[in-house]
Amino acid sequence: MSNTQQQFSAGQTHGHAQAKTEEWIQSAQNTTNAARDEVSNASQSGQEQSGGFLQQTGEKMVNLAQGAVDGVKNTLGMGDNNNNNNNK
Structure with missing residues (x-):
């Protein structure tokens, strides 16, 4: 070229x-x-409506993150389900 x-x-x-x-x-x-x-x-x-929306969205995000953490813990054998089963 x-x-x-x-x-x-x-x-x-x-x-x-x-x-x-x-x-x-x-x-x-x-x-x-x-x-x-x-x-x-x-x-x-209205601030009340938008505030409620933001609170709900925040709660959903927290629950989603907690679910992900719990899933990883359960996968690694560190979750609460394993502890409860071992204590019975």
């Missing part, structure tokens, strides 16, 4: 990468704007 062809190919690759990066940035901006709108709408609906 000649030097000119290599330069053309490199420039073309750079152009594609730059275009893809700009697409990702735009997508991230759109996602951020949508999230901001959702938060704004929730706050306009």
Whole structure:
């Protein structure tokens, strides 16, 4: 491949990468704007409602994390189920 062809190919690759990066940035901006709108709408609906939603979401996340920890403990033989069975 000649030097000119290599330069053309490199420039073309750079152009594609730059275009893809700009697409990702735009997508991230759109996602951020949508999230901001959702938060704004929730706050306009009333702090009590949004507070309840956030509390429920937080509780779900805590329960999900605790379930994952318990699953790992049970897999490793360290869970409460094994301790209770050994004590009986």
